Amino acid sequence: MDEMQFTPSPELSIGVELELQLVRAHDLDLGRDAEDLLARLAKRKLPGAVKPEITESMIELNSSVHTRYGALREELAVVRDAVVKEAGVLNLRISGGGAHPFHNWADRRVFPTERFRSVLERYGYLAKQFTVFGQHVHVGCPSGDDAVYLVHMLTRYVPHFIALSTASPFYQGEDTSFQSSRLNAVNAFPLAGHMPFVRDWAQFLEYFEKMRGFGIVAGMKDFYWDVRPKPEYGTVEIRVCDTPLTVARAALLAAYAQALAAYCLDERSRVPSGAIYMVNAFNRFEACRFGLRGELVDPFEDRKKRIGEDILDTIADVMPHAERLGSAAALGRLAADVRRDYSDADWLRARHAASGSLQDVVRESSDLWAAQD
């Protein structure tokens, strides 16, 4: 089947991918036991899938497709428990967070598959530096044209997803002063960034064919865009989130994406405009650097606003859709977190301030990941 044929999926279905850190118990640095852990998990019947990622220090959880936030959250908790248990047998800890606070990228080893080896060959050290941990949220779309519309509209909200998930303040043993340092590792790739400003699916295909013709890409997976259409699944994929420190928060982010997509697709109150992409780089930087306390320029209203404030306004706008989708309480929780200025990045910094050791930060974040909520 042609990869670029847009397979319609149940409207507003959601699914998440979570990249997780494998941490050695004895020194809390990253381990390299992905293969052993995956072999153990393969013997268990788990919903969704667990897959290798670019280096042996990571695994990726894929949820199955859901229409309701509650079911997604329950499933993630079940999978989390299973992964934590099997990891324990191998003396590994599992942690969320967008980056390991003190690992040395040069120690990383690329997972031995053809694809990952070719990534290493092409991108050199960038491939090993790509040992960062993100959450991707998929939202189902009825058609390619809807997907293109949704990509443009969600790009307006990219700073929200960054600010709500920031969890990588430390990198290579240092405080980066960023709330999310992870995206700086992504930015280095030549095909990072955003989808070009196309009007509809036909125009997108034209662009894609050109890029394929140039030999720049072989498929959609070669684009490392912040938000990209995934025709094969019939979804739009938001890729800017750091993996949060808990599955509960990962599920909240999915609920927000779903309600926001419902709002955009149902109300169509805005017409996509090139202005979205004019302000995008600035907004994105503010969100990475300052999180909820950063500022964004609203391309539709031509004014600056605190990101936290903009999120609260948006949650209010999408609430009717959340009620219909059964995630009103979830968005309420997310709003409460924004109001008290909570972020996982601040939590990590507070833990570091309390103990003075990044080892303790990893220990506590992996305890938090394993905790029942």
Next chain:
Amino acid sequence: MDLSFLPRLPIALSQPVLFGALLAAGLLGGEILRRYVGLPRIIGYVLAGVALGPHVTGLLDADALGKARVLIDLSLGLIVFELGFRLDFAWLKRNRWLFVTAIAESAFCFLAILGALTYLGYPVLLAACAASIGTATSPAVVLLVAHELRAEGQITERMLLFTAVNSAFAYVSLTLLLPFLHLQHSLDWVAASLYPVYILAGSSLAGFAVCMLMLGLAGWLGKREDRQFVLLVALVVLTVGGARALNLSVGLALLTLGMLARNLDRKHVLLPLRFGYGGQLFFVILFVLTGASLQFGALASATLVVLAFVVARFLGKALAILLFGHLSGIRPGGAGLLSIALLPMAGLAVVMVNDTVALDPAFGAQIAPVVLAAIALLELLGPLATQFALRRAGEAHPEAPGV
């Protein structure tokens, strides 16, 4: 003319001269073997020792080796401390089969050697002592090979864990057997039975006491790697000296200290241990001195017995790991490699043999040469075996140059 300021001949060689000379010799030996023969450096350290030892040049005679005993104790102390520090009780608790495998690995190995030696006609008691010594894998070799290969992964972790467990098993079982040796010569059963109690309880208590001191001081010093490093070295050296002064087992005290420091550190005040370049010095010293103490005699005179010892030892370890390993989560094929990785015998075993000989001349006359020859063989082949196993397991770093 008064020339009394000149040194008198022959020049008296002091401890620092010995220390420096051993280091330099080891370094050169290691580098020569690595560059021109392509063999692991460890073997070069050992061969440097052999060359200096009584069998070749005789530069290191029995007297010099006696003086160097403190260096051996210090090196072994630091090394078994580091090993003990990797023994994580929480892992054994989560993974019961791992605990079973570790115990079985020691027990089967002990029984296999005991069986082989008694079958070959050695007295049970002497065979049991030899089996105790044979159970231990060389902590120095496995730690150094893992470190130099930058090996990481399940086989490496288990190799270190099993080595910690079989070293503890060897210390404890040998200590429990010694009173029986003693009773062969005297009927003082009170002294004979108090002896192991004193050694076992005393050494663990010493380890426990220093551990508490270490945790207290580390908590007070805070999480600074530089300060904690000095603290660790200070307390380890102190424990080595203290254990010797009190006639306790240096190895057992330090192994206990390491294990307790890892497992009683509820507040996580200790940072992960990195001895770095400083630690390397002690590895080199230990291998050179062990090399000088090796005895190859029985390799020729009792070849069959030595081979039986080595083979039984390997089969005992392998049987346990093959039987239970997969239940503890070892990947298919990993059990065999782990058994190979655990082959090395070295300095720790030499010290145990020498201590046993000191207590019982019969052991020295009858069976020590066999054990020492087995050690000589495995000291030279062991590093190759461990390196092979970790490489084949895919756990050595692809860019690591080799041992």
